[in-house]
Amino acid sequence: MDVKKYNLKKVGGWLIALCTLLLLMIDLIAWPQIKACRIGVPGFFAVEAGLFALLVFYTVRMIVREKAGKSTALGNLIQIVAKYEFLIEQLVSRDFKIKYKRSVLGVFWSFLNPLLMMLVQYVVFSNLFDVKDPSIRHYAIYLLCGIVIFNGFNDCCNQAMRAITSNASLITKVYVPKVIYPVTKVLSSSINIVLSMIPLLLVTLIYGLFRGLYISWAVLLIPVALVFLISFAVGMGMLLSSLMVFFHDIEFLWGVISMMWMYATPIIYSVGLLERHGAQWLANLMQFNPMYHYVTFMRTIIIDGCSPAISEYLICLICSVLMLAVGGAVFHKTEDKFVLYI
Amino acid sequence: MEIIKDDNILKIEHVSMRFRMANDRVTSIKEMVTLLLKKKVEFREFWALKDVSFDVRRGEVLGLIGRNGAGKSTTLKIISGILKPTEGSVWRGGNIVPMLELGSGFDYDLTGHENIYLNGAILGYSKKYLQSKYDEILDFSELGDFIHVPIRNYSSGMLMRLAFSIATVVNPEILIVDEILSVGDENFQKKSHARMMELMNGGTTVLFVSHDLGQIRSMCNRVVWLEDHTVKMFSDAAEVCDAYRI
Known part of the structure:
Protein backbone atom coordinates (compact mmCIF):
# COMPACT_ATOMS: atom_id res chain seq x y z
CA MET A 1 0.00 0.00 0.00
CA ASP A 2 1.69 3.18 -1.08
CA VAL A 3 1.02 6.49 0.56
CA LYS A 4 -0.44 9.08 -1.73
CA LYS A 5 1.50 12.30 -2.02
CA TYR A 6 0.88 15.56 -3.77
CA ASN A 7 3.41 17.27 -5.91
CA LEU A 8 4.12 20.31 -3.79
CA LYS A 9 5.15 22.37 -6.80
CA LYS A 10 1.76 21.84 -8.38
CA VAL A 11 -0.16 22.56 -5.19
CA GLY A 12 1.95 25.64 -4.57
CA GLY A 13 1.31 26.81 -8.10
CA TRP A 14 -2.44 26.42 -7.65
CA LEU A 15 -2.30 28.19 -4.32
CA ILE A 16 -0.54 31.18 -5.80
CA ALA A 17 -2.79 31.24 -8.86
CA LEU A 18 -5.92 31.13 -6.72
CA CYS A 19 -4.75 33.90 -4.43
CA THR A 20 -3.75 36.04 -7.41
CA LEU A 21 -7.21 35.61 -8.88
CA LEU A 22 -8.86 36.46 -5.58
CA LEU A 23 -6.75 39.56 -5.02
CA LEU A 24 -7.30 40.77 -8.58
CA MET A 25 -11.03 40.33 -8.15
CA ILE A 26 -10.98 42.34 -4.94
CA ASP A 27 -8.88 45.03 -6.64
CA LEU A 28 -11.35 45.28 -9.46
CA ILE A 29 -14.62 45.21 -7.54
CA ALA A 30 -13.43 47.18 -4.54
CA TRP A 31 -11.73 49.92 -6.54
CA PRO A 32 -13.93 52.72 -5.12
CA GLN A 33 -13.28 51.45 -1.59
CA ILE A 34 -9.56 51.25 -2.24
CA LYS A 35 -9.54 54.86 -3.35
CA ALA A 36 -11.46 55.84 -0.24
CA CYS A 37 -9.40 53.91 2.26
CA ARG A 38 -7.31 55.65 4.85
CA ILE A 39 -3.90 54.58 3.62
CA GLY A 40 -4.63 55.57 0.04
CA VAL A 41 -4.12 53.65 -3.17
CA PRO A 42 -0.31 53.32 -2.96
CA GLY A 43 -0.57 52.26 0.67
CA PHE A 44 -3.15 49.62 -0.18
CA PHE A 45 -1.08 48.23 -2.99
CA ALA A 46 1.95 48.13 -0.74
CA VAL A 47 0.01 46.05 1.82
CA GLU A 48 -1.41 43.81 -0.87
CA ALA A 49 2.00 43.28 -2.44
CA GLY A 50 3.40 42.54 0.99
CA LEU A 51 0.79 39.86 1.68
CA PHE A 52 1.32 38.37 -1.74
CA ALA A 53 5.10 38.34 -1.32
CA LEU A 54 4.67 36.57 2.02
CA LEU A 55 2.58 33.88 0.35
CA VAL A 56 5.05 33.40 -2.49
CA PHE A 57 7.92 33.32 -0.02
CA TYR A 58 6.32 30.58 2.07
CA THR A 59 5.35 28.52 -0.95
CA VAL A 60 8.80 28.72 -2.46
CA ARG A 61 10.39 27.97 0.91
CA MET A 62 8.14 24.94 1.28
CA ILE A 63 9.15 23.60 -2.15
CA VAL A 64 12.84 24.27 -1.60
CA ARG A 65 12.86 22.65 1.82
CA GLU A 66 10.93 19.66 0.47
CA LYS A 67 13.63 19.16 -2.12
CA ALA A 68 16.28 19.28 0.58
CA GLY A 69 14.36 16.58 2.43
CA LYS A 70 13.23 18.86 5.25
CA SER A 71 9.67 19.45 6.27
CA THR A 72 7.65 22.59 6.75
CA ALA A 73 4.38 23.12 8.56
CA LEU A 74 2.55 23.97 5.35
CA GLY A 75 4.15 21.09 3.48
CA ASN A 76 3.21 18.64 6.22
CA LEU A 77 -0.35 19.89 6.19
CA ILE A 78 -0.61 19.40 2.45
CA GLN A 79 0.78 15.88 2.67
CA ILE A 80 -1.66 14.99 5.45
CA VAL A 81 -4.47 16.10 3.19
CA ALA A 82 -2.97 13.98 0.41
CA LYS A 83 -2.61 10.92 2.58
CA TYR A 84 -6.10 11.12 4.04
CA MET B 1 9.20 -14.91 3.23
CA GLU B 2 12.49 -15.56 4.89
CA ILE B 3 12.97 -13.96 8.24
CA ILE B 4 16.31 -12.29 8.62
CA LYS B 5 17.68 -11.67 12.05
CA ASP B 6 18.48 -7.99 11.96
CA ASP B 7 15.86 -6.90 9.45
CA ASN B 8 13.50 -5.20 11.89
CA ILE B 9 10.24 -3.62 10.87
CA LEU B 10 9.29 -2.46 14.34
CA LYS B 11 11.38 -1.50 17.33
CA ILE B 12 9.95 -0.81 20.74
CA GLU B 13 12.55 0.73 22.97
CA HIS B 14 12.21 1.25 26.71
CA VAL B 15 8.56 2.17 26.43
CA SER B 16 6.79 3.17 29.62
CA MET B 17 3.25 4.35 29.90
CA ARG B 18 1.91 6.22 32.87
CA PHE B 19 -1.74 6.86 33.44
CA ARG B 20 -2.86 9.43 35.91
CA MET B 21 -6.03 8.47 37.55
CA ALA B 22 -7.88 11.23 39.29
CA ASN B 23 -9.84 9.95 42.24
CA ASP B 24 -12.92 10.39 40.19
CA ARG B 25 -12.75 11.20 36.58
CA VAL B 26 -13.84 14.82 36.49
CA THR B 27 -15.95 15.62 33.48
CA SER B 28 -17.66 18.85 34.37
CA ILE B 29 -16.40 22.29 35.16
CA LYS B 30 -18.48 22.47 38.30
CA GLU B 31 -16.98 19.30 39.67
CA MET B 32 -13.52 20.46 38.76
CA VAL B 33 -13.95 23.79 40.50
CA THR B 34 -15.42 22.35 43.67
CA LEU B 35 -12.69 19.73 43.80
CA LEU B 36 -10.01 22.33 43.22
CA LEU B 37 -11.44 24.47 45.98
CA LYS B 38 -11.39 21.54 48.33
CA LYS B 39 -7.92 20.74 47.02
CA LYS B 40 -9.02 17.23 46.45
CA VAL B 41 -7.74 16.65 42.97
CA GLU B 42 -5.20 14.03 43.67
CA PHE B 43 -3.72 11.91 41.02
CA ARG B 44 -2.91 8.32 41.58
CA GLU B 45 -0.15 7.26 39.27
CA PHE B 46 -0.40 4.00 37.53
CA TRP B 47 2.23 2.53 35.27
CA ALA B 48 0.54 0.40 32.66
CA LEU B 49 3.90 -0.40 31.07
CA LYS B 50 7.35 -0.22 32.55
CA ASP B 51 10.42 -0.27 30.35
CA VAL B 52 9.14 -2.57 27.64
CA SER B 53 11.52 -3.32 24.80
CA PHE B 54 11.33 -5.78 21.95
CA ASP B 55 11.67 -5.82 18.21
CA VAL B 56 9.75 -7.38 15.38
CA ARG B 57 11.43 -8.81 12.31
CA ARG B 58 10.06 -8.34 8.86
CA GLY B 59 7.74 -11.20 7.98
CA GLU B 60 7.49 -12.88 11.35
CA VAL B 61 4.45 -13.60 13.45
CA LEU B 62 5.06 -12.26 16.92
CA GLY B 63 2.82 -13.41 19.73
CA LEU B 64 1.89 -11.42 22.80
CA ILE B 65 0.75 -13.34 25.84
CA GLY B 66 0.03 -12.41 29.40
CA ARG B 67 -2.77 -12.31 31.90
CA ASN B 68 -5.58 -9.80 31.81
CA GLY B 69 -4.28 -6.37 32.68
CA ALA B 70 -0.67 -7.20 31.97
CA GLY B 71 -0.46 -4.45 29.35
CA LYS B 72 -1.06 -6.24 26.07
CA SER B 73 -3.70 -3.85 24.76
CA THR B 74 -1.74 -0.81 25.89
CA THR B 75 1.29 -2.13 24.02
CA LEU B 76 -0.73 -2.58 20.86
CA LYS B 77 -2.23 0.90 21.17
CA ILE B 78 1.20 2.43 21.56
CA ILE B 79 2.50 0.52 18.56
CA SER B 80 -0.37 1.64 16.36
CA GLY B 81 0.12 5.25 17.45
CA ILE B 82 -3.16 5.73 19.29
CA LEU B 83 -1.40 6.31 22.61
CA LYS B 84 1.79 8.27 23.00
CA PRO B 85 4.22 6.57 25.39
CA THR B 86 5.26 8.56 28.45
CA GLU B 87 8.83 7.44 27.96
CA GLY B 88 10.69 5.53 25.30
CA SER B 89 10.10 5.35 21.60
CA VAL B 90 8.61 3.25 18.86
CA TRP B 91 10.20 2.98 15.45
CA ARG B 92 7.95 1.82 12.63
CA GLY B 93 9.26 0.59 9.30
CA GLY B 94 5.92 0.15 7.60
CA ASN B 95 2.26 1.00 7.75
CA ILE B 96 0.17 -0.63 10.44
CA VAL B 97 -3.39 -1.75 10.11
CA PRO B 98 -5.27 -2.81 13.19
CA MET B 99 -7.89 -5.46 12.88
CA LEU B 100 -10.79 -3.33 14.01
CA GLU B 101 -13.16 -4.52 16.61
CA LEU B 102 -15.85 -5.69 14.27
CA GLY B 103 -18.20 -2.96 13.18
CA SER B 104 -16.67 -0.11 15.15
CA GLY B 105 -16.51 2.20 12.15
CA PHE B 106 -19.96 1.51 10.84
CA ASP B 107 -22.59 4.11 10.25
CA TYR B 108 -25.98 2.51 10.57
CA ASP B 109 -27.80 4.90 8.27
CA LEU B 110 -25.57 4.12 5.31
CA THR B 111 -25.91 1.14 3.02
CA GLY B 112 -23.51 -1.77 3.12
CA HIS B 113 -21.92 -0.50 -0.06
CA GLU B 114 -21.29 2.94 1.44
CA ASN B 115 -20.02 1.39 4.64
CA ILE B 116 -17.43 -0.64 2.77
CA TYR B 117 -15.92 2.57 1.44
CA LEU B 118 -16.22 4.47 4.71
CA ASN B 119 -14.70 1.69 6.74
CA GLY B 120 -11.99 1.10 4.18
CA ALA B 121 -11.09 4.77 4.21
CA ILE B 122 -10.80 4.71 7.99
CA LEU B 123 -8.42 1.76 7.74
CA GLY B 124 -6.32 3.78 5.33
CA TYR B 125 -7.04 2.07 2.02
CA SER B 126 -7.07 4.02 -1.19
CA LYS B 127 -10.13 4.36 -3.37
CA LYS B 128 -8.53 2.35 -6.14
CA TYR B 129 -7.64 -0.49 -3.83
CA LEU B 130 -11.16 -0.65 -2.47
CA GLN B 131 -12.69 -0.58 -5.92
CA SER B 132 -10.53 -3.48 -6.97
CA LYS B 133 -11.41 -5.42 -3.84
CA TYR B 134 -15.09 -4.53 -3.75
CA ASP B 135 -16.32 -7.67 -5.47
CA GLU B 136 -14.17 -9.83 -3.26
CA ILE B 137 -15.61 -8.23 -0.13
CA LEU B 138 -19.14 -8.61 -1.42
CA ASP B 139 -18.57 -12.24 -2.37
CA PHE B 140 -17.03 -13.13 0.92
CA SER B 141 -19.78 -11.49 2.95
CA GLU B 142 -22.48 -13.41 1.04
CA LEU B 143 -24.75 -10.39 1.31
CA GLY B 144 -25.85 -10.25 -2.32
CA ASP B 145 -28.44 -7.57 -3.00
CA PHE B 146 -28.67 -6.62 0.65
CA ILE B 147 -25.51 -4.63 0.13
CA HIS B 148 -27.66 -1.71 -1.08
CA VAL B 149 -29.82 -1.67 2.05
CA PRO B 150 -29.04 0.58 5.02
CA ILE B 151 -27.26 -1.61 7.52
CA ARG B 152 -29.57 -0.72 10.37
CA ASN B 153 -31.88 -3.26 8.75
CA TYR B 154 -29.27 -6.02 8.85
CA SER B 155 -29.43 -8.92 11.23
CA SER B 156 -26.51 -9.17 13.62
CA GLY B 157 -25.13 -12.08 11.65
CA MET B 158 -25.15 -10.05 8.44
CA LEU B 159 -23.43 -7.16 10.19
CA MET B 160 -20.69 -9.40 11.48
CA ARG B 161 -20.18 -10.95 8.08
CA LEU B 162 -19.82 -7.57 6.44
CA ALA B 163 -17.51 -6.30 9.16
CA PHE B 164 -15.32 -9.36 8.94
CA SER B 165 -15.13 -9.19 5.16
CA ILE B 166 -13.97 -5.57 5.26
CA ALA B 167 -11.54 -6.11 8.09
CA THR B 168 -9.76 -8.98 6.37
CA VAL B 169 -9.16 -7.62 2.88
CA VAL B 170 -6.06 -6.02 4.23
CA ASN B 171 -2.69 -5.78 2.69
CA PRO B 172 -0.63 -4.00 5.31
CA GLU B 173 3.00 -4.35 6.15
CA ILE B 174 2.19 -4.87 9.81
CA LEU B 175 -1.09 -6.40 10.89
CA ILE B 176 -2.35 -6.30 14.43
CA VAL B 177 -4.65 -9.13 15.42
CA ASP B 178 -6.30 -9.09 18.81
CA GLU B 179 -7.65 -12.63 19.11
CA ILE B 180 -8.62 -14.64 16.09
CA LEU B 181 -12.06 -13.78 14.96
CA SER B 182 -14.57 -16.28 13.80
CA VAL B 183 -18.14 -15.13 13.44
CA GLY B 184 -21.47 -16.08 12.01
CA ASP B 185 -23.02 -19.49 11.49
CA GLU B 186 -20.99 -22.65 11.41
CA ASN B 187 -20.27 -22.44 7.72
CA PHE B 188 -19.11 -18.83 7.91
CA GLN B 189 -17.11 -19.54 11.04
CA LYS B 190 -15.07 -22.13 9.20
CA LYS B 191 -14.63 -19.81 6.27
CA SER B 192 -13.56 -16.89 8.43
CA HIS B 193 -11.18 -19.02 10.44
CA ALA B 194 -9.54 -20.19 7.24
CA ARG B 195 -9.29 -16.58 6.08
CA MET B 196 -7.53 -15.54 9.27
CA MET B 197 -5.03 -18.38 8.98
CA GLU B 198 -4.36 -17.48 5.38
CA LEU B 199 -3.80 -13.85 6.33
CA MET B 200 -1.43 -14.64 9.13
CA ASN B 201 0.61 -17.13 7.16
CA GLY B 202 0.69 -14.95 4.09
CA GLY B 203 4.08 -13.39 4.71
CA THR B 204 3.06 -10.11 6.32
CA THR B 205 4.35 -9.19 9.71
CA VAL B 206 1.73 -9.97 12.32
CA LEU B 207 1.38 -8.96 15.94
CA PHE B 208 -0.88 -11.52 17.46
CA VAL B 209 -2.55 -11.44 20.86
CA SER B 210 -4.26 -14.55 22.10
CA HIS B 211 -5.07 -16.50 25.20
CA ASP B 212 -4.99 -19.73 23.27
CA LEU B 213 -1.52 -21.12 23.83
CA GLY B 214 -2.02 -23.79 21.21
CA GLN B 215 -2.62 -21.17 18.54
CA ILE B 216 0.34 -19.13 19.71
CA ARG B 217 2.64 -22.11 19.67
CA SER B 218 1.63 -23.21 16.20
CA MET B 219 1.58 -19.81 14.52
CA CYS B 220 4.19 -17.59 16.10
CA ASN B 221 7.89 -17.43 15.49
CA ARG B 222 8.65 -15.57 18.68
CA VAL B 223 6.62 -14.58 21.69
CA VAL B 224 6.65 -11.69 24.16
CA TRP B 225 5.37 -12.59 27.58
CA LEU B 226 4.11 -9.59 29.50
CA GLU B 227 3.62 -9.78 33.20
CA ASP B 228 3.17 -7.05 35.78
CA HIS B 229 3.41 -4.38 33.08
CA THR B 230 6.81 -5.42 31.90
CA VAL B 231 8.43 -8.01 29.67
CA LYS B 232 8.95 -11.22 31.59
CA MET B 233 10.31 -13.23 28.72
CA PHE B 234 11.00 -12.64 25.04
CA SER B 235 12.18 -15.60 23.05
CA ASP B 236 11.22 -18.35 20.61
CA ALA B 237 7.61 -19.43 20.74
CA ALA B 238 8.14 -22.94 22.09
CA GLU B 239 10.42 -21.76 24.87
CA VAL B 240 8.07 -19.03 26.10
CA CYS B 241 5.01 -21.22 25.87
CA ASP B 242 6.69 -23.92 27.96
CA ALA B 243 7.68 -21.40 30.60
CA TYR B 244 4.27 -19.73 30.58
CA ARG B 245 2.42 -22.93 31.22
CA ILE B 246 4.27 -23.70 34.41
Missing part, protein backbone atom coordinates in the same frame (compact mmCIF):
# COMPACT_ATOMS: atom_id res chain seq x y z
CA GLU A 85 -7.84 12.63 1.03
CA PHE A 86 -10.07 9.61 0.56
CA LEU A 87 -11.00 9.47 4.24
CA ILE A 88 -11.81 13.18 4.28
CA GLU A 89 -13.97 12.75 1.21
CA GLN A 90 -15.76 9.78 2.77
CA LEU A 91 -16.39 11.50 6.10
CA VAL A 92 -17.66 14.70 4.52
CA SER A 93 -19.98 12.87 2.18
CA ARG A 94 -21.22 10.65 4.99
CA ASP A 95 -22.16 13.60 7.19
CA PHE A 96 -23.86 15.32 4.32
CA LYS A 97 -25.77 12.21 3.25
CA ILE A 98 -26.82 11.33 6.78
CA LYS A 99 -28.22 14.75 7.49
CA TYR A 100 -31.18 14.50 5.16
CA LYS A 101 -31.19 10.76 4.52
CA ARG A 102 -34.52 9.99 6.08
CA SER A 103 -36.37 13.14 5.16
CA VAL A 104 -38.69 13.40 2.19
CA LEU A 105 -37.53 16.78 0.95
CA GLY A 106 -33.89 15.90 1.51
CA VAL A 107 -31.41 18.50 0.47
CA PHE A 108 -34.20 21.00 -0.22
CA TRP A 109 -34.25 21.68 3.50
CA SER A 110 -30.98 23.51 2.99
CA PHE A 111 -32.92 25.97 0.87
CA LEU A 112 -36.17 25.90 2.76
CA ASN A 113 -34.87 26.25 6.27
CA PRO A 114 -33.40 29.77 6.00
CA LEU A 115 -36.37 30.91 3.90
CA LEU A 116 -38.93 29.75 6.45
CA MET A 117 -36.93 31.24 9.30
CA MET A 118 -36.76 34.50 7.45
CA LEU A 119 -40.50 34.45 6.83
CA VAL A 120 -41.33 33.85 10.49
CA GLN A 121 -38.95 36.50 11.73
CA TYR A 122 -40.08 38.96 9.09
CA VAL A 123 -43.70 38.60 10.17
CA VAL A 124 -42.85 38.75 13.86
CA PHE A 125 -40.45 41.64 13.78
CA SER A 126 -42.10 43.85 11.23
CA ASN A 127 -45.62 43.48 12.59
CA LEU A 128 -45.61 42.39 16.22
CA PHE A 129 -42.51 44.16 17.47
CA ASP A 130 -41.18 47.10 15.66
CA VAL A 131 -37.42 46.66 15.75
CA LYS A 132 -37.04 47.98 12.26
CA ASP A 133 -34.72 50.85 11.97
CA PRO A 134 -35.74 53.29 9.25
CA SER A 135 -32.16 53.22 8.05
CA ILE A 136 -32.44 49.54 7.16
CA ARG A 137 -33.31 49.11 3.52
CA HIS A 138 -34.89 45.89 2.30
CA TYR A 139 -35.58 44.35 5.69
CA ALA A 140 -36.46 40.91 4.29
CA ILE A 141 -33.12 40.54 2.57
CA TYR A 142 -31.38 42.08 5.57
CA LEU A 143 -32.85 39.33 7.75
CA LEU A 144 -32.07 36.57 5.29
CA CYS A 145 -28.39 37.52 5.04
CA GLY A 146 -28.06 37.50 8.82
CA ILE A 147 -29.90 34.20 9.22
CA VAL A 148 -27.94 32.40 6.53
CA ILE A 149 -24.58 33.47 7.90
CA PHE A 150 -25.30 33.01 11.58
CA ASN A 151 -27.20 29.74 11.30
CA GLY A 152 -24.54 28.37 9.02
CA PHE A 153 -21.89 29.18 11.59
CA ASN A 154 -23.98 27.82 14.43
CA ASP A 155 -24.62 24.58 12.57
CA CYS A 156 -20.90 24.14 11.92
CA CYS A 157 -20.12 24.61 15.60
CA ASN A 158 -22.83 22.24 16.80
CA GLN A 159 -21.65 19.54 14.45
CA ALA A 160 -17.97 20.00 15.15
CA MET A 161 -18.43 20.13 18.91
CA ARG A 162 -19.32 16.44 19.08
CA ALA A 163 -16.82 15.39 16.43
CA ILE A 164 -14.36 13.81 18.85
CA THR A 165 -16.75 12.42 21.42
CA SER A 166 -19.03 10.79 18.87
CA ASN A 167 -16.13 9.14 17.07
CA ALA A 168 -14.70 7.78 20.32
CA SER A 169 -14.91 4.18 19.15
CA LEU A 170 -12.69 4.97 16.18
CA ILE A 171 -10.23 7.23 17.94
CA THR A 172 -9.41 4.56 20.49
CA LYS A 173 -8.77 1.98 17.77
CA VAL A 174 -7.29 3.48 14.65
CA TYR A 175 -4.68 6.16 14.31
CA VAL A 176 -5.88 9.02 12.16
CA PRO A 177 -4.81 12.64 12.70
CA LYS A 178 -7.61 13.67 15.02
CA VAL A 179 -7.94 17.12 13.54
CA ILE A 180 -9.65 15.46 10.58
CA TYR A 181 -12.78 14.81 12.62
CA PRO A 182 -13.81 18.37 13.53
CA VAL A 183 -12.60 19.77 10.21
CA THR A 184 -14.67 17.33 8.16
CA LYS A 185 -17.72 18.12 10.28
CA VAL A 186 -17.30 21.83 9.58
CA LEU A 187 -16.73 21.15 5.89
CA SER A 188 -19.87 19.06 5.54
CA SER A 189 -21.89 21.77 7.27
CA SER A 190 -20.24 24.32 5.01
CA ILE A 191 -21.78 22.61 2.03
CA ASN A 192 -25.09 23.72 3.51
CA ILE A 193 -23.89 27.30 3.81
CA VAL A 194 -22.83 27.27 0.18
CA LEU A 195 -26.15 25.74 -0.83
CA SER A 196 -28.08 28.34 1.14
CA MET A 197 -26.52 31.01 -1.07
CA ILE A 198 -28.86 29.78 -3.81
CA PRO A 199 -32.10 30.77 -2.05
CA LEU A 200 -30.45 33.94 -0.82
CA LEU A 201 -29.58 35.05 -4.34
CA LEU A 202 -32.85 33.77 -5.78
CA VAL A 203 -34.96 35.62 -3.23
CA THR A 204 -32.89 38.75 -3.70
CA LEU A 205 -33.42 38.49 -7.44
CA ILE A 206 -37.19 38.07 -7.18
CA TYR A 207 -37.59 40.60 -4.38
CA GLY A 208 -35.42 43.00 -6.30
CA LEU A 209 -37.66 42.92 -9.35
CA PHE A 210 -40.43 44.51 -7.28
CA ARG A 211 -38.48 46.69 -4.88
CA GLY A 212 -35.63 47.89 -7.00
CA LEU A 213 -32.75 45.93 -5.50
CA TYR A 214 -30.35 44.72 -8.13
CA ILE A 215 -27.63 42.16 -7.84
CA SER A 216 -24.30 43.66 -8.82
CA TRP A 217 -20.86 42.35 -9.61
CA ALA A 218 -20.16 42.49 -5.92
CA VAL A 219 -21.75 39.04 -5.49
CA LEU A 220 -18.50 37.68 -6.89
CA LEU A 221 -17.13 38.53 -3.45
CA ILE A 222 -19.41 35.99 -1.76
CA PRO A 223 -16.68 33.31 -1.88
CA VAL A 224 -14.37 35.69 -0.03
CA ALA A 225 -16.97 36.15 2.70
CA LEU A 226 -17.52 32.40 2.91
CA VAL A 227 -13.82 31.63 3.16
CA PHE A 228 -13.55 34.04 6.10
CA LEU A 229 -16.62 32.58 7.78
CA ILE A 230 -15.70 28.93 7.26
CA SER A 231 -12.16 29.33 8.49
CA PHE A 232 -13.53 31.07 11.58
CA ALA A 233 -15.89 28.13 12.04
CA VAL A 234 -13.05 25.63 11.63
CA GLY A 235 -11.12 27.37 14.39
CA MET A 236 -14.18 27.45 16.64
CA GLY A 237 -14.91 23.80 15.84
CA MET A 238 -11.44 22.70 16.84
CA LEU A 239 -11.68 24.64 20.09
CA LEU A 240 -15.13 23.33 21.01
CA SER A 241 -14.46 19.72 20.06
CA SER A 242 -11.34 19.51 22.20
CA LEU A 243 -12.95 21.25 25.18
CA MET A 244 -15.91 18.93 24.86
CA VAL A 245 -13.70 15.90 25.54
CA PHE A 246 -12.68 17.21 28.93
CA PHE A 247 -15.87 18.94 29.96
CA HIS A 248 -19.15 17.65 28.72
CA ASP A 249 -20.74 20.78 30.16
CA ILE A 250 -19.61 22.57 27.04
CA GLU A 251 -22.51 21.03 25.17
CA PHE A 252 -25.03 22.81 27.37
CA LEU A 253 -22.94 25.89 27.88
CA TRP A 254 -22.57 26.35 24.15
CA GLY A 255 -26.35 26.17 23.76
CA VAL A 256 -26.61 29.27 25.96
CA ILE A 257 -23.59 31.00 24.49
CA SER A 258 -24.72 30.55 20.93
CA MET A 259 -28.11 32.00 21.81
CA MET A 260 -26.46 34.96 23.52
CA TRP A 261 -24.22 35.36 20.53
CA MET A 262 -27.20 35.34 18.20
CA TYR A 263 -28.88 38.14 20.11
CA ALA A 264 -25.62 40.01 20.41
CA THR A 265 -25.32 39.97 16.64
CA PRO A 266 -27.49 42.39 14.71
CA ILE A 267 -29.52 39.84 12.78
CA ILE A 268 -33.00 41.15 13.42
CA TYR A 269 -32.03 44.64 14.53
CA SER A 270 -29.35 47.02 13.43
CA VAL A 271 -26.54 48.86 15.12
CA GLY A 272 -28.35 52.08 14.29
CA LEU A 273 -31.21 50.94 16.51
CA LEU A 274 -28.86 50.52 19.46
CA GLU A 275 -27.61 54.04 18.95
CA ARG A 276 -31.13 55.40 18.73
CA HIS A 277 -31.98 53.77 22.02
CA GLY A 278 -29.01 55.41 23.65
CA ALA A 279 -26.96 52.23 23.95
CA GLN A 280 -23.95 53.73 22.29
CA TRP A 281 -21.58 51.57 24.35
CA LEU A 282 -23.25 48.43 22.98
CA ALA A 283 -22.85 49.72 19.47
CA ASN A 284 -19.17 50.37 20.15
CA LEU A 285 -18.76 46.93 21.69
CA MET A 286 -20.16 45.43 18.52
CA GLN A 287 -16.82 46.04 16.84
CA PHE A 288 -15.44 43.14 18.88
CA ASN A 289 -18.06 40.68 17.69
CA PRO A 290 -16.59 38.75 14.73
CA MET A 291 -20.02 37.54 13.63
CA TYR A 292 -21.13 41.16 13.28
CA HIS A 293 -18.36 41.70 10.77
CA TYR A 294 -19.14 38.57 8.77
CA VAL A 295 -22.84 39.38 8.66
CA THR A 296 -22.19 42.98 7.69
CA PHE A 297 -19.74 41.85 5.02
CA MET A 298 -22.44 39.73 3.43
CA ARG A 299 -25.07 42.47 3.67
CA THR A 300 -22.86 45.04 2.05
CA ILE A 301 -22.29 42.71 -0.88
CA ILE A 302 -25.95 41.81 -1.34
CA ILE A 303 -27.90 44.88 -0.27
CA ASP A 304 -25.53 47.73 -0.98
CA GLY A 305 -24.26 45.95 -4.05
CA CYS A 306 -20.70 47.04 -3.47
CA SER A 307 -17.57 45.83 -1.81
CA PRO A 308 -17.16 46.40 1.94
CA ALA A 309 -14.61 48.96 3.09
CA ILE A 310 -11.03 47.75 2.97
CA SER A 311 -10.78 47.81 6.75
CA GLU A 312 -13.57 45.23 6.92
CA TYR A 313 -11.49 42.77 4.90
CA LEU A 314 -8.67 43.25 7.30
CA ILE A 315 -10.86 42.80 10.39
CA CYS A 316 -12.46 39.64 8.98
CA LEU A 317 -9.07 38.25 8.02
CA ILE A 318 -7.65 38.92 11.47
CA CYS A 319 -10.66 37.36 13.22
CA SER A 320 -10.41 34.21 11.09
CA VAL A 321 -6.67 33.82 11.44
CA LEU A 322 -6.83 34.46 15.17
CA MET A 323 -9.61 31.94 15.69
CA LEU A 324 -7.78 29.35 13.59
CA ALA A 325 -4.61 29.92 15.59
CA VAL A 326 -6.34 29.68 18.97
CA GLY A 327 -8.44 26.64 18.00
CA GLY A 328 -5.49 24.93 16.38
CA ALA A 329 -3.21 25.57 19.36
CA VAL A 330 -5.70 24.28 21.91
CA PHE A 331 -6.48 21.24 19.79
CA HIS A 332 -2.84 20.44 19.16
CA LYS A 333 -1.98 20.78 22.82
CA THR A 334 -4.74 18.50 24.03
CA GLU A 335 -5.14 15.93 21.26
CA ASP A 336 -2.74 13.40 22.77
CA LYS A 337 -4.88 13.26 25.89
CA PHE A 338 -8.18 12.65 24.11
CA VAL A 339 -7.82 8.87 24.22
CA LEU A 340 -7.51 8.96 27.98
CA TYR A 341 -10.70 10.93 28.50
CA ILE A 342 -13.23 9.67 25.98
